[in-house]
Amino acid sequence: MQELTHYINGAHVKGTSGRFADVFNPATGEVQAKCPLASVSEMESAVAAAEAAQPAWAAVNPQRRARVMMKFVDLLHRDMDKLAEALSREHGKTLPDAKGDVIRGLEVVEYCIGAPQMLKGDFTDSAGPGIDMYSMRQALGVTAGITPFNFPAMIPMWMFAPAIVCGNAFILKPSERDPSVPLMLAELMEEAGAPKGILQVVNGDKEAVDAILQNEVIQSVGFVGSTPIAAYIYAEGCAQGKRVQCFGGAKNHMIIMPDADMNQAADALVGAGYGAAGERCMAISVAVAVGEGTADRLLEKLVPKVETLKVGPYTSGDDVDYGPVVTEAAKANIERLVQTGIDQGATLAVDGRDFKLQGYEDGFFVGPHLFDNVTPDMDIYKHEIFGPVLSTVRVDNYEDGLKLAMDHEYGNGTAIFTRDGDTARDFANRVNVGMVGVNVPIPVPLAYHTFGGWKKSVFGDLNQHGPDAFKFYTRTKTVTSRWPSGLKEGGEFSIPVME
Ligand code: NAD
Numbered sequence: 001m002q003e004l005t006h007y008i009n010g011a012h013v014k015g016t017s018g019r020f021a022d023v024f025n026p027a028t029g030e031v032q033a034k035c036p037l038a039s040v041s042e043m044e045s046a047v048a049a050a051e052a053a054q055p056a057w058a059a060v061n062p063q064r065r066a067r068v069m070m071k072f073v074d075l076l077h078r079d080m081d082k083l084a085e086a087l088s089r090e091h092g093k094t095l096p097d098a099k100g101d102v103i104r105g106l107e108v109v110e111y112c113i114g115a116p117q118m119l120k121g122d123f124t125d126s127a128g129p130g131i132d133m134y135s136m137r138q139a140l141g142v143t144a145g146i147t148p149f150n151f152p153a154m155i156p157m158w159m160f161a162p163a164i165v166c167g168n169a170f171i172l173k174p175s176e177r178d179p180s181v182p183l184m185l186a187e188l189m190e191e192a193g194a195p196k197g198i199l200q201v202v203n204g205d206k207e208a209v210d211a212i213l214q215n216e217v218i219q220s221v222g223f224v225g226s227t228p229i230a231a232y233i234y235a236e237g238c239a240q241g242k243r244v245q246c247f248g249g250a251k252n253h254m255i256i257m258p259d260a261d262m263n264q265a266a267d268a269l270v271g272a273g274y275g276a277a278g279e280r281c282m283a284i285s286v287a288v289a290v291g292e293g294t295a296d297r298l299l300e301k302l303v304p305k306v307e308t309l310k311v312g313p314y315t316s317g318d319d320v321d322y323g324p325v326v327t328e329a330a331k332a333n334i335e336r337l338v339q340t341g342i343d344q345g346a347t348l349a350v351d352g353r354d355f356k357l358q359g360y361e362d363g364f365f366v367g368p369h370l371f372d373n374v375t376p377d378m379d380i381y382k383h384e385i386f387g388p389v390l391s392t393v394r395v396d397n398y399e400d401g402l403k404l405a406m407d408h409e410y411g412n413g414t415a416i417f418t419r420d421g422d423t424a425r426d427f428a429n430r431v432n433v434g435m436v437g438v439n440v441p442i443p444v445p446l447a448y449h450t451f452g453g454w455k456k457s458v459f460g461d462l463n464q465h466g467p468d469a470f471k472f473y474t475r476t477k478t479v480t481s482r483w484p485s486g487l488k489e490g491g492e493f494s495i496p497v498m499e
Helices: 040-059 062-078 080-091 095-112 154-165 180-192 206-214 227-239 262-278 294-307 314-319 328-343 398-407 421-430 467-472
Strands: 006-008 011-013 020-025 030-036 122-128 131-139 142-146 169-173 199-201 218-224 243-247 252-256 284-290 347-350 369-372 389-395 413-417 435-438 474-482
Touching (some): 020 080, 030 080, 040 199, 040 206, 062 080, 062 154, 062 180, 080 180, 080 314, 095 154, 095 314, 142 154, 142 206, 154 180, 154 218, 154 467, 180 199, 206 218, 227 243, 252 262, 262 284, 262 389, 284 294, 284 398, 294 389, 328 389, 389 398, 467 474
Parallel strands (some): 218 243, 252 413, 284 389, 369 389
Antiparallel strands (some): 006 011, 122 131, 131 474, 347 369
């Protein structure tokens, strides 16, 4: 049995707590590795190494720090197949999707190469007689991030690339379900030129997370994961005086107007609803069919596509649409929620309950499910299922569809499919959701825009990546300077104003 490590101060370090989590191969159900769960003292040793390394790193000029990111991009391309394979083996997603996971992280690293421009301060010449004023963005110091299982490459890179290029040290506490890729990324960052201690990986569970929250040296915490943990980390981290941003769960609605192209809408729904087995925070989990007959026309196209989805292990390469879910517990939770849907009166238009894959009977595969006649009081509507289960809700008109998306507690992503520009524009303006697609089902913004939901999908002020990341990982210092030629005799006792 492989025993995974932490990556502390430039070296793989064995866990010393005696506590481990099982890392599964979700396709076979086998435990393939043990992930060490850090104790407080292991976290403290990483923080000490980060604290020692960070000042010298912050003093490296931004262009040189950016060059480390350039090199890192090259190395990610060099090792793409290796990274994708390790990712799929622990997560279960298909190989093309695993490459997408790496590439969407890599794109943020590319954006971070612009750090010299992003970190340029503001300067006012002659703000007063002989007075100049300038603002600079300085690194926070030691920063930390806690990431979910579903994007083990992308989300760590969304955090550590901007943190590190801004001059911080970063401690990553990845998901204990798929920790191998984060460890590989830390090695590659060092190969790219990041000094020891600047990117460290400390594996663990709540104990490691609490050690981050309680540590006075750590200045900021980024979190991505489920909403209850996001709420906890935000409250605790803020109470400890840290800068915190937490991104939580989702229930993303796609509104299908009567004038939409139903072929396009159905194609969008199979990809966005079932891709990565529905284990995406931007997955579409609710299809809202607007107007008389729209649901019937949609389901006529959608049902055959859902019924013929190819479910299988990542080793089948391009030949599968989605793989297993991450754990037996995740599978059981999905099955439990599907049963509540049936019990509470929804119509199971595609029933994936009997799905079996020959040779992979112990894998965590879940067949595709499609519900019709779902109503807002049902558990399958209220809760995030995080599995290959799509719910169809029928509404009479556009206002009712908009209201559904707006009344849901989550507000990560949403989409509208229509040919009518006025309706699309109205929807984009009024909906209280952070990321909106118009005829685009998964509107994940590109690296140079920012990513973030609204309502219970987020806790904090700034989004991930794009310009917000440079704000989150730096603080502003403003200097007012006057040299002797501008000095007047005597003290001034009232606040200076510009008259
Ligand atoms: P999770 O909340 O179970 O775990 C996320 C992280 O928190 C992991 O590193 C885990 O070790 C840690 N953790 C778990 N329990 C903890 C506890 N009691 N105290 C402290 N830390 C704890 O989430 P997950 O299952 O890994 O990921 C799926 C969730 O993440 C879904 O809800 C999904 O919507 C969400 N997600 C959100 C976004 C976004 O940007 N909004 C992106 C990806 C995933």
